[in-house]
Amino acid sequence: MKVHFVIHESFEATGAYEAWARDRGLEIGHSRLHDHEPLPRTIDGIDLLVVMGGPQSPSTTREECPHFDAAAECALIAQCAGAGKAVVGVCLGAQLLGEAMGARHGHSPEKEIGKFPITLTAAGRANGKFAHFGDTLEVGHWHGDMPGLTGDAQIIAASEGCPRQIIEYGELVYGFQCHMEFTPEVVERLIAASGQELESLAAHRFVQRPDVLRAHAWDDMNRKLYGFLDRLMEAYAGRRRCLDGERPENGPEDAARGKSIH
Template structure:
């Protein structure tokens, strides 16, 4: 296995964000596989030191419309079975949940904007302690949710979404929320999702202002969380 990190990216502005800075500091190169540009089956799913499946505006169950989902699920299943570090963010977390046999489905209400996380006891005992709502808010941008996979441990919730974060074993972490957001790179999110914001009657100016207010604190907290998680999985892998 090499030291490379494989990041599966669905839309260009939903990248590793602040988490990539942590990897850079550790000398860990990131290779992005852009879905729809590169062949999804091309990389060896067990060849990288870490695989991250990033977010995107499609549903994790839209196999008929988006044929990249099935091979991506197969990649995730192979990573998990091999006991290798795997991280999912938003759509990525939903795909990990689905790969573990859990149901993914439309949430009772979309969650789009800033809301603090409420951590479970397990969450407070994990690297997610840095993301506790008492110290930082959190960005959310999703319309789907999922059941907690069998043998998974819930780490965090919000009033609108019970399963915001979960761990499965020592090597898998799913984050429905977006701790990776960078304040200075948020404008493409607003532009790329302009139709959704208008359709949901969400004020882009307010969302921009909230991100300017809460983003810097979250960036620092997310970097601490991710660094601690990397230390844990690197020790056990």
């Protein structure tokens, strides 16, 4: 199986997502947009698309950020989702995912930077991919916006500062406003890139100081992310086997093409 990462900035690192892929021996591809690497020209061969975060928003223009093309990313996301690929959006990636599904992003009620608990909703507790999360889980945050909701989207988890932390847009399509990929190295990159931002936001109740951010342990959260990704790819493999059974005369790509997850 192949995982393809869309990366907007060097300091918005793939962290535990890529560590999971390497640990599972998966093939890995990258579109490092900040280094002017292109988006994939074809989705053939991609099994899981992971779109990472960034300081941009889905409304950021090419004039404002020449290496960021929201429309092109949304088209890629929609193509992957429509072809039955697994798709995960993280922070900005989650907002782009919502846009690709037809839902406008918005501002979160609170800025969140640090480690704070999320609480699973009834839909989240009923979803087997999150059974190992428990009712609440401490996770990483670094955002001021949040993804939009389609008519059939399910909110899996929320926090006190943001009502849309994890969203299911389809059986294989999930948006994570929270950052379960954080590791000490990823957090250090974000702190270095934040400049005076953390100091200017010090009065916000869900913004933690750099020394507090550096003191957090992220291992348990990373293990929970691994568990989710394992279950997601099990569901993807099951869907592919089902499609192969339905269309035995065609190859797996032909069977997946034209099948919507919605």
